[in-house]
Amino acid sequence: MRGWLAKGIFAAALSLAVGLFAVAAATPEPHKGLQIYFVDVEGGQATLFVTPEGKSLLIDTGWPGNNGRDADRIAGAAKDAGIKKIDFVMITHYHDDHVGGAPQLAAKIPVGTFIDHGENRETSDASASRVFAAYQELLSSGKYKHIVAKPGEVLPITGMQVRVVTADGQVIERALPGGGKENTNCANAATPAVDVTENPRSLGTLITFGKLRILDLGDLTADKELELMCPMNKIGVVDIYIASHHGFFQSGSAVLVHAIAPRVAIMDNGAKKGGSPAAWDVIKKSAGLEDLWQLHYSEEGGDAHNVAASFLANLQGPDAGNYLKVTAATDGSFAVVNSRTGEIKKYAAR
Numbered sequence: 580m581r582g583w584l585a586k587g588i589f590a591a592a593l594s595l596a597v598g599l600f601a602v603a604a605a606t607p608e609p610h611k612g613l614q615i616y617f618v619d620v621e622g623g624q625a626t627l628f629v630t631p632e633g634k635s636l637l638i639d640t641g642w643p644g645n646n647g648r649d650a651d652r653i654a655g656a657a658k659d660a661g662i663k664k665i666d667f668v669m670i671t672h673y674h675d676d677h678v679g680g681a682p683q684l685a686a687k688i689p690v691g692t693f694i695d696h697g698e699n700r701e702t703s704d705a706s707a708s709r710v711f712a713a714y715q716e717l718l719s720s721g722k723y724k725h726i727v728a729k730p731g732e733v734l735p736i737t738g739m740q741v742r743v744v745t746a747d748g749q750v751i752e753r754a755l756p757g758g759g760k761e762n763t764n765c766a767n768a769a770t771p772a773v774d775v776t777e778n779p780r781s782l783g784t785l786i787t788f789g790k791l792r793i794l795d796l797g798d799l800t801a802d803k804e805l806e807l808m809c810p811m812n813k814i815g816v817v818d819i820y821i822a823s824h825h826g827f828f829q830s831g832s833a834v835l836v837h838a839i840a841p842r843v844a845i846m847d848n849g850a851k852k853g854g855s856p857a858a859w860d861v862i863k864k865s866a867g868l869e870d871l872w873q874l875h876y877s878e879e880g881g882d883a884h885n886v887a888a889s890f891l892a893n894l895q896g897p898d899a900g901n902y903l904k905v906t907a908a909t910d911g912s913f914a915v916v917n918s919r920t921g922e923i924k925k926y927a928a929r
């Protein structure tokens with residue numbers, strides 16, 4: 580839990596960020612902008628967005644068990660952001676590394692609304708059935724609002740726009756503003772295997788904050804990436820790509836990544852989960868990529884397929900639970916903070 584104890588370093592880093600932003604342009608100070616915490620849940624997902632007005636969206640809740648480790652880390656991020664409640668918790672799909680932590684989280688911090696894609700479609704899988712049942716029990720308490728999201732709809736979150744692009748195996752029919760060009764990456768694309776798990780059912784969103792565009796597709800697999808991105812790129816380009824499926828090779832094809840051409844990619848991999856060399860290579864070869872950040876050194880990747888230490892929140896060795904944090908302004912400028920080092924890297928508006 581070293582990351583959460585490094586408050587002094589973090590405070591110093593934040594004041595440095597304030598200084599950098601003030602020098603760069605008359606953009607809002609980072610703490611008045613959008614804050615995004617990439618919480619380390621060891622190869623699951625938990626991404627917390629907090630708007631300048633203090634409205635919040637959490638995408639996924641990490642794993643069950645571990646004495647509430649993931650709920651503790653998410654609550655730690657919420658506390659750091661100065662919020663006492665999570666307004667919206669979005670569940671991308673019903674795998675234990677995404678929805679598994681929901682009951683522990685709800686016991687730890689108040690939640691307003693849960694958003695998901697509807698039914699569990701992987702009823703043959705014992706683990707998916709178990710975590711889905713626990714989630715349904717939570718919803719049946721009557722304490723929460725509940726939204727089943729459909730592609731194309733904009734979720735009722737204020738202070739940023741959250742548009743659904745995929746849900747329950749369906750993709751948006753029409754191009755979004757900024758999208759609609761032919762995707763040249765489709766010509767040579769192999770036809771990926773059809774995935775029959777919950778992964779291709781992932782609830783994916785394009786999040787915009789002023790000029791900043793962030794894409795999160797959960798664990799969406801390459802077969803659905805092809806539907807979403809070919810022959811036309813319906814999304815357009817993005818600034819930040821939250822690497823699909825923790826950087827596993829079944830997701831993050833060139834058809835997607837090279838068309839959205841992110842400036843920065845952030846991979847929520849664990850030491851032993853995600854971070855496949857094939858997916859890592861696709862990101863690194865993407866034209867216009869400035870940096871890839873990883874939550875962990877990937878053992879599968881080895882030294883040839885991991886970023887430099889300054890871009891890693893957690894190095895090899897005992898688990899430290901360090902996080903990455905993005906602060907963003909409406910002009911599209913943003914910065915990434917590594918909680919392990921306290922270092923900040925700034926990306927100017929383009």
Ligand SMILES: [Zn+2]
Nearest residue numbers: 623676798824
């Ligand atoms: Zn996952």
